[in-house]
Amino acid sequence: MTVDLRSDTMTRPTPAMLQAMATAEVGDDVWGEDPTVKGLEAAVAERFGREAALFVPSGTMGNQICLRLAARPGTECLANEDNHIFLYESGAAPLLSGIQLHAVAGSRGRLDPAAARARVRLAEYGVPTTAIAVEQTHNRGGGAVQPLDELDELRALADGAGLHFHCDGARIWNATVASGTPLERYGALFDSLSVCFSKGLAAPVGSAVVGDRDFVAQARLARQLLGGGMRQSGVLAAAALVALDQMVDRLADDHANARRTAETVAAAVPGSTDPALVETNMVLLDAGAFGSDGPGLVKRLASAGVLAADTGPDQVRLVFHYEVTAADADQAARAIAAA
Secondary structure, eight states, X not given: OOEEOSOGGGOOOOHHHHHHHHTOOOXXXXXXXOHHHHHHHHHHHHHTTOSEEEEESOHHHHHHHHHHHHSOTTOEEEEETTOHHHHSSTTHHHHHHOXXXXXXXXXXXXXXHHHHHHHXXXXXXXXXXXXXXXXXXXXXXXXXXXXXXXXXXXXXXXXHHTOEEEEEETTHHHXXXXXXXXXXXXXXXXXXXXXXXXXXXXXXXXXXXEEOHHHHHHHHHHHHHTTOOOSSTHHHHHHHHHHHHHSXXXXXXXXXXXXXXXHXXXXXXXXXXXXXXXXXXXXXXXXXXXXXXXXXXXXXXXXXTEEOEEEETTEEEEEOOTTSOHHHHHHHHHHHHHO
């Protein structure tokens, strides 16, 4: 049997989601008449303690809507150099909205407050800084959670410099489960968030933009501009509602499976991974410890029945999700160690 650890985007909707989709009450959402979408938006806004939310087709669209509203054309947004908005969104911010992304180095994807403060630029220096973005949890950082004290420092920096503070919260559900930080606390920190239903929560499609009422009203117009206006999208929102109700707390199981796998592999292959760095549902492997590079190790693991992804020349990422049981994780750990 093959264990698929390439990404938590591989998750398929649960039977409860499929049933909810089949029986969803729908209407034309562009006209504001889909009751299931409106129910989802209200539920997400309530969980984050904010005034409003907007259902969008993808996390990339959610991020790009927020950046478009956060930063004027000809200004810049600071973010860690490994953030999703740099590497996986097709250069959308400058292409679609005229926003320059300013890369800041940092450990495990975290945006260091001191480094960010040193990079804030005023208008007289050319391209002024108008926004800051963080990613929570951090994909290329191996599911790392940016600590609350650092986020508070960044919030203070944003307030002092008059900057918009955005969160790419694609996996913020993992962060709240791992850290114990309530979603309302995260909601209060940021001017805008983009949160995803289709990764660890296993809904088939969809994200939400979260913010105050005026911001979300502007986001609705930007969604239409970017081609995100959907019609009877309650069929999709129904699955996201099930995800919110049933799939958040169980993320702790994914975190436990990731840690146990990391411990087994680290014991068998010294230097291959550090279990202490496994905070959520991802494990990063150093391919060199296996006498390989990233692409080569991916091929070896596939031959052993474990699908993984290389996220760098010498790095392979394993991602755990609800379709990977504890027994699957143990099977994968043994296969990785044998490889």
